[in-house]
Amino acid sequence: MNSEKGDLLEKLEQKRKLYFQYFILFSLFITIIAIPIFIEFLKRDSFVLIFLSIVYIVILSTIYIYFQSSWTNKLREEFIRDLIKQNFPEVDYYPKDYISKKIYHESRLFERSPKPDRYEGENLIIGRIGKTKFSLSWINVEYKETDKDSDDRIKNEWHTIFKGILIFADFNKDFSSTTVVFPESFIKISPRKLERVKLEDPLFESIFDVYGDNQIESRYILTPNFMERIIKFRQNKGEKIRLSFINSSIYIAIPTNRKFFKASSFFTSLKDIGERNIVSQYIEDLKFMTSFIEELDLNRRIWTKD
């Protein structure tokens, strides 16, 4: 790794130490206030003492979470952004932003799922790699189920619709139709205004269900070569990937529990983790998110679209 990266890590290490010191200071302050109160209740009321102990732990945890999230953000803003720029000069990174709900709906990938009640995300990456323009981010989409328990109290239960990476990119061929590729399911229900597209590749057919509004354009997109690439892409990214092709764009949803660009605890020194380990972990994350361009060969522009 070059010395520039080393300098940056050195600066970040200084900041980490600062976060650590602030945290210790705050914790000490809280503890100093807490001790006389604890002593006061030690002999009087054990229930209040338990309650106060819980409050004390919650306050300390909140302070920890606050500093950890500030530290994560600092690392992402300063280190990850720089790392991404260095690898892909035409790409921008916004750690707190995420791909819009509009794109999520436009993708038609989750049309059969319930309407989302919670939509959040992070790690938005926007730009161009080679000839392919794209935007992607991690998102977490959930819906709420409201029920009443035996005491007639309203209970909310949250269910995940999708958690993972959603990609929106420019496709290398021009088309004006819609084609969606879902993981194979026993019951084949066509999405709105789409019909089933039966393809000749038996392996592809056994692992995906394809629907489209133009049988020929769906095949123009899903050539034998491209179907093979999608099969390999699925091997690398997981069985539940979904793809859609709408008006010359491609949408890809990769469900994953993986946390991207995760910062280590601000208790741990960056020097102890080692520059090489830090960089390689983030490069792996970046590769996971952007490798679709290479794996699906989207920079191959041999057709009329430039």
Added chain:
Amino acid sequence: MDSAILFLLLFILILLVIIVLIYNSLISKKNQVKNAFSTIDVYLKQRYDLIPNIVEAVKEYMKHERHLLEKITQIRTTLTSGQVNEKERFKLEGEITNILGRIFAIAENYPVLKASENFLHLQKTLNDVEEKIAAARRFYNTSVTELNNAIEMFPSNIIAKLMKLKKTEWFEIPEPNRENVYLSELFKK
């Protein structure tokens, strides 16, 4: 007695519904084959339009391969005259695909030609048309398989026989030159 008649009527009604459904499905399959073929036709005609431009662009360079250019022009003339049957047409279209593949492979040896903007544009347009022909051909073959299966399978084969439906030929590319079908593959080199 009454219930027996009722059952018979019900049976006839169900039978009629089944016959109508099979009949309609056969008609829709037959029309799908027709539509798929007309789409291939559109793209094949787009390719006919490209051939003179390609010949014009390469003829100065490919003096030793003049026979290829003459052959493709001749096939194009035969095809546009419309005096060939379906089977012959599929064979000739396959030949066009192969000759075009060879022309573009040979063009790799002429750097000036390869770099020319006009040639590059033609190559991209042709790749597009070829991929569309391939897509339409795949859909046509899928439609033909569905129709042929219906013609052969019981009970639709009985109705198909009454409708005088006949099995349709696949649109296949001649086996020995299959590797040349996707011109785009040339770019991989």
